[in-house]
Amino acid sequence: MPDYRxxxxxxxxxxxxxxxVFLAGKEWGRGIGRSKKEAEQQxxxxxxxxxxxRAAPAEPAGAWGDRGTQEAQGRAAAPRKKGA
Numbered sequence: 001m002p003d004y005r006x007x008x009x010x011x012x013x014x015x016x017x018x019x020x021v022f023l024a025g026k027e028w029g030r031g032i033g034r035s036k037k038e039a040e041q042q043x044x045x046x047x048x049x050x051x052x053x054r055a056a057p058a059e060p061a062g063a064w065g066d067r068g069t070q071e072a073q074g075r076a077a078a079p080r081k082k083g084a
Contacts, residue, residue: 002022002028002047003021003022004019004020004022004040004043005019005020006018006019006036006039007020015034015035016034017032017033017034017035017036017039018030018031018032018039019031019033019036019040019043020043021044021046023047023051028046028047028050029042029043029047029048029049030042030043030046031043031044031045031046
């Protein structure tokens with residue numbers, strides 16, 4: 001479960017809240033708002049984006065075969081003959 005920590009500053013009529021969201025003890029997002037809810041929502045959104053980017057599966061090595069390796073090095077693969 002995420003853990004939200006809230007800090008507030010400013011006079012009562014002009015509060016500014018800063019929310020920080022932690023997951024497994026690590027900070028994942030931070031948000032600032034005029035209400036606790038707004039700050040928490042911004043922090044949650046930032047955490048979601050960061051986790052989504054991190055959770056994207058990495059492409060396995062060799063997924064493109066030799067052709068991808070050659071193209072990555074700036075060489076085109078030799079054309080294949082039909083029936084070979």
